Amino acid sequence: MTVAGAVVDLDGTVYLDGDPIDGALAGLERLASLSDGVWFVSNNPSHSPSEYVERLEDIGFETESDRILSSGAVTTEYLADAHADDDVFVIGADGLRRQLRDAGVTLCERPAAADALLASWTTEFDYDDLVAAIRVLERDVPFYGTDPDRTFPGTDGRPIPGSGAIVRSIAETTEREPDRIFGKPSEAMVKAVLDRLPGPPEEYLVIGDRVETDVALGERAGMTTVRVRTGAEASGNVTPDHVVESLGDIERVL
Amino acid sequence: MTVAGAVVDLDGTVYLDGDPIDGALAGLERLASLSDGVWFVSNNPSHSPSEYVERLEDIGFETESDRILSSGAVTTEYLADAHADDDVFVIGADGLRRQLRDAGVTLCERPAAADALLASWTTEFDYDDLVAAIRVLERDVPFYGTDPDRTFPGTDGRPIPGSGAIVRSIAETTEREPDRIFGKPSEAMVKAVLDRLPGPPEEYLVIGDRVETDVALGERAGMTTVRVRTGAEASGNVTPDHVVESLGDIERVL
Known part of the structure; x- marks a missing residue:
C-alpha cells in the first residue's frame, strides 16, 4: 500500500486528558515524512x-493552521459562506x-432577529437557551450543530455533556431535527477532509481512537482507517482496516 | 348512555392563561350533579x-384534594411507595x-448517593443538571419523569419548555430512556384514574383540550372521551368520542 499522508485525531490519539501520549510525537514525525504529510x-x-498549532508546537511538532480541521473551523467556514449576510444566534462557548x-x-x-441557530458545547447552557431556541426555530430558520459528541472526558477523565447533548436537547424540545452537524463523521467534515487531500482518498490514513467518529469519518471518505487503543473503548459497528496500540506504533501499517 | 362522573383537565379546559374559561363553572356544576361527581x-x-383545590374555590367550585390527580401528585404517590427507603435526586421546581x-x-x-433520578420542569435547569444526571445514571439507577409535555404556554401564551423537554434532554445526553413518565397519558396516570372510579370506566367522561394527552388518557383507560376546543389546537391521531366547543356545553353529551 502507498500511503501519501494521514489525517490524525487529537484528543485520545495525540493527547489524553491534556497530556501528550507516549510515542505520539515520534508517530507524528514519521507521518510528516510521508509525501503529503499530516492533517488534524x-x-x-x-x-x-x-x-491547536500552538499546542502541537508545545510538544515539539510544527504544523500550520490550514492543516487543522476542527469542528469549529468547519462550522465557521460553512457559516461564513452560506450565511454571509445573515444574523446567527449562537448557543456555544466564547x-x-x-x-x-x-x-x-x-x-x-x-x-426574533435570527436567520439561523447554531448549537454547540457551553457550560453556560440553561433553560433560557431552550426558550431562545424555541423562539428562533418557530420562525423555521436553519438549525445547525457544531458536532455530534454527546459527552467527552472532563478534566478528571469522567464524561461531561458535549455539543451533541445540547444539540439533541434543543432538537427534542422543539421537535426539530438539525439541518447539519459539522463535526466528525458528518458529510461536511468528510468534504472538508477530501477538499484538502491532493490524491485519491484510499492513499491516506485516518487515525483515531473513536470508531463512531474517527473510523466512521474515514470509511465515509473512502480512506484507510486505523484505530488506536489509547483513548475511548471500542464501540460502534464500523470495523477499522487496522488497529494499533498507539500512534507511536504507526510504522506497523506503513 | 349512563354517565356516572367525569375526569376534567384543568389548563385549557377550566382555565386559559390562568383565567377561568366562560361557562366552565356552570359545566363543572352540572358534572358535579352526576352520581359520582368530578375528578381533575x-x-x-x-x-x-x-x-388546585384553592384555585377551584377561587372560581366558586368546591372540591377535595383527593379528587385532584396532578402529575406531581401521581409521581409523589409512586415514589413514596416504591422508593420509601431511598434517596431521590430531583431536577425540578420547588x-x-x-x-x-x-x-x-x-x-x-x-x-453519587442517589438511588433514583426524577426529572421535571424547572426554569433553573442548566448544564450542571446534565452533568449530575450523567453521574446519577452511570450508576444505573431508575430514571423517572413527572410528565411528557415538551412545551406548555407561558404567561404570554407562547410555548416555553416543559418537563418533557428536560426529561428528553437528559435521555439524549445519557442515552438512557426513562423507566416511567407519570403524567397523562402514561400507564401510571391511567392506573391512578381507574383506582378512583367507583364504576366501569365507560360510564365516565374524560374531558380535555389536548388529543395527545387528555383524549389519549381516556382511550387507554376505556373511558368516554370528550375534546373541548378552548385550549390547544387539534393534533395527534386519536379521535375523541365527542367534541364540544367548551366545558359550558357539556350538557350536549350527557
Whole structure:
C-alpha cells in the first residue's frame, strides 16, 4: 500500500486528558515524512486552529493552521459562506463565538432577529437557551450543530455533556431535527477532509481512537482507517482496516 | 348512555392563561350533579392538590384534594411507595420538591448517593443538571419523569419548555430512556384514574383540550372521551368520542 499522508485525531490519539501520549510525537514525525504529510481533525468546537498549532508546537511538532480541521473551523467556514449576510444566534462557548466573529459571521442576541441557530458545547447552557431556541426555530430558520459528541472526558477523565447533548436537547424540545452537524463523521467534515487531500482518498490514513467518529469519518471518505487503543473503548459497528496500540506504533501499517 | 362522573383537565379546559374559561363553572356544576361527581387531571408537576383545590374555590367550585390527580401528585404517590427507603435526586421546581418531602420522600443533593433520578420542569435547569444526571445514571439507577409535555404556554401564551423537554434532554445526553413518565397519558396516570372510579370506566367522561394527552388518557383507560376546543389546537391521531366547543356545553353529551 502507498500511503501519501494521514489525517490524525487529537484528543485520545495525540493527547489524553491534556497530556501528550507516549510515542505520539515520534508517530507524528514519521507521518510528516510521508509525501503529503499530516492533517488534524477534532470535534472540539471551542479552540481555533491557531490554538491547536500552538499546542502541537508545545510538544515539539510544527504544523500550520490550514492543516487543522476542527469542528469549529468547519462550522465557521460553512457559516461564513452560506450565511454571509445573515444574523446567527449562537448557543456555544466564547471560543466558538470568537472564531465565527473573526471570520466575519454576524452573531445576534435577539431570537426574533435570527436567520439561523447554531448549537454547540457551553457550560453556560440553561433553560433560557431552550426558550431562545424555541423562539428562533418557530420562525423555521436553519438549525445547525457544531458536532455530534454527546459527552467527552472532563478534566478528571469522567464524561461531561458535549455539543451533541445540547444539540439533541434543543432538537427534542422543539421537535426539530438539525439541518447539519459539522463535526466528525458528518458529510461536511468528510468534504472538508477530501477538499484538502491532493490524491485519491484510499492513499491516506485516518487515525483515531473513536470508531463512531474517527473510523466512521474515514470509511465515509473512502480512506484507510486505523484505530488506536489509547483513548475511548471500542464501540460502534464500523470495523477499522487496522488497529494499533498507539500512534507511536504507526510504522506497523506503513 | 349512563354517565356516572367525569375526569376534567384543568389548563385549557377550566382555565386559559390562568383565567377561568366562560361557562366552565356552570359545566363543572352540572358534572358535579352526576352520581359520582368530578375528578381533575393535570400535567403540571409543581402545584400540589391543595393548591388546585384553592384555585377551584377561587372560581366558586368546591372540591377535595383527593379528587385532584396532578402529575406531581401521581409521581409523589409512586415514589413514596416504591422508593420509601431511598434517596431521590430531583431536577425540578420547588413546588415538586415540597410535595415529595411532605409525602416523606428523601431528596438528596449528591449524585453519587442517589438511588433514583426524577426529572421535571424547572426554569433553573442548566448544564450542571446534565452533568449530575450523567453521574446519577452511570450508576444505573431508575430514571423517572413527572410528565411528557415538551412545551406548555407561558404567561404570554407562547410555548416555553416543559418537563418533557428536560426529561428528553437528559435521555439524549445519557442515552438512557426513562423507566416511567407519570403524567397523562402514561400507564401510571391511567392506573391512578381507574383506582378512583367507583364504576366501569365507560360510564365516565374524560374531558380535555389536548388529543395527545387528555383524549389519549381516556382511550387507554376505556373511558368516554370528550375534546373541548378552548385550549390547544387539534393534533395527534386519536379521535375523541365527542367534541364540544367548551366545558359550558357539556350538557350536549350527557
